[in-house]
Amino acid sequence: MNEFKGTKGRLAVKEAIGPRNELLYYYVQHKGNSIADFSPNPYTEIPTSLESAKANALIFTKAHEMLEMLKTIDQALDELWQKDDKNVLFDYLSGIDTKQLIKEATEI
Structure with a gap:
């Protein structure tokens, strides 16, 4: 059976905070390194909210x-x-x- 080729190990969802202490987006970290960003995008066919971005980041961390x-x-x-x-x-x-x-x- 084929093996998972993505990042293995514990992944954590972190918040990116702006200069005014506002939540900008979420990112996924592995061993202290950012490996993926999840941000809101209201300009796509299916707009993504900050809440959707967080949900997408969480499911990404559980893929393996x-x-x-x-x-x-x-x-x-x-x-x-x-x-x-x-x-x-x-x-x-x-x-x-x-x-x-x-x-x-x-x-x-």
């Missing part, structure tokens, strides 16, 4: 953990399939293409 969790779920589904233990929950989950999503998340 979510991918690892998805891999675990995918492995559990494979094991259930091999055991031929078909139940209602498995029938529901079998329609989810976890392998494709993992592939898309790990290929550049």
Whole structure:
């Protein structure tokens, strides 16, 4: 299975504060270095507020953990399939293409 190629390790969302002590945008730090900025942009097709920028930054910091969790779920589904233990929950989950999503998340 493909490996995550993004920044691994603990990521933190930080606030960028302006000269008048106003919140300008959010950024993501890894080991003290800024690796991504998330700012409001009212001029796009779908305007982004400061609240949306923070939400986007938070989900960005969880991407690696979510991918690892998805891999675990995918492995559990494979094991259930091999055991031929078909139940209602498995029938529901079998329609989810976890392998494709993992592939898309790990290929550049």
